[in-house]
Amino acid sequence: xxxxxxxxxxxxxxxxxxxxxxxxxxxxxxxxxxxxxxxxxxxxxxxxxxxxxxxxxxxxxxxxxxxxxxxxxxxxxxxxxxxxxxxxxxxxxxxxxxxxxxxxxxxxxxxxxxxxxxxxxxxxxxxxxxxxxxxxxxxxxxxxxxxxxxxxxxxxxxxxxxxxxxxxxxxxxxxxxxxxxxxxxxxxxxxxxxxxxxxxxxxxxxxxxxxxxxxxxxxxxxxxxxxxxxxxxxxxxxxxxxxxxxxxxxxxxxxxxxxxxxxxxxxxxxxxxxxxxxxxxxxxxx
Numbered sequence: 001x002x003x004x005x006x007x008x009x010x011x012x013x014x015x016x017x018x019x020x021x022x023x024x025x026x027x028x029x030x031x032x033x034x035x036x037x038x039x040x041x042x043x044x045x046x047x048x049x050x051x052x053x054x055x056x057x058x059x060x061x062x063x064x065x066x067x068x069x070x071x072x073x074x075x076x077x078x079x080x081x082x083x084x085x086x087x088x089x090x091x092x093x094x095x096x097x098x099x100x101x102x103x104x105x106x107x108x109x110x111x112x113x114x115x116x117x118x119x120x121x122x123x124x125x126x127x128x129x130x131x132x133x134x135x136x137x138x139x140x141x142x143x144x145x146x147x148x149x150x151x152x153x154x155x156x157x158x159x160x161x162x163x164x165x166x167x168x169x170x171x172x173x174x175x176x177x178x179x180x181x182x183x184x185x186x187x188x189x190x191x192x193x194x195x196x197x198x199x200x201x202x203x204x205x206x207x208x209x210x211x212x213x214x215x216x217x218x219x220x221x222x223x224x225x226x227x228x229x230x231x232x233x234x235x236x237x238x239x240x241x242x243x244x245x246x247x248x249x250x251x252x253x254x255x256x257x258x259x260x261x262x263x264x265x266x267x268x269x270x271x272x273x274x275x276x277x278x279x280x281x282x283x284x285x286x
Contacts, residue, residue: 021089024076027067032058035274042105044188046072052259078192083110102126116211124273128219132231150193167252177256209238216242217269221250
């Protein structure tokens, strides 16, 4: 296989919307009404992972799902250190003054950065399957190996190996959820692996859980990797106002493995911490 191996085309949808940040076009979806909630997916995934939660929660919340840059139908190259800029730009684009956020895996770092940098703007955060935060690298994800695979054997070789990683394994046998996870992996471009970052993230982009004053719910799948479950416990202990919950019968993708329980946890937490004052009229751009 070469680096030009066929990519599964991301699904287009009538609800797809776009905005630009510094010339990069980013896709998002805007569903439901009520307090605004930004949903931030993990590495190699895209906004389609959140469809079960959109279906379950849009009766009570305004759910804003973003394709992070370099994922799904968003342009650019994956750059987690730029997620704060992109999330902030989406809030400005939609005239959102106060939001809750849900971050999954790599997206946890993005949510923590946003909540630490703009505390008055954040009503609450849900942090799902966090990596260890004491280092910007993730020992459970061998990025150097994956970059070598892309360089020597092409993107398809990376996709094949990544699809078998423990973090991607689903416990559910639901064919719809399994197809959703497979499709997201199959269409990830791997642009960040073709041109890996050569400089460290600036100090301003680093995560500081102690700076997050918003109420937090830290989630783990019952069968997530031991390192991730430990990271969740450590993160909950570092946050000033946090509670910890486990999603039963679920691995690292609990919102797909057990969407009903996951959505119930999110609903209960968000209902407690997002008040009617967090409701904002949609802007002319929405």
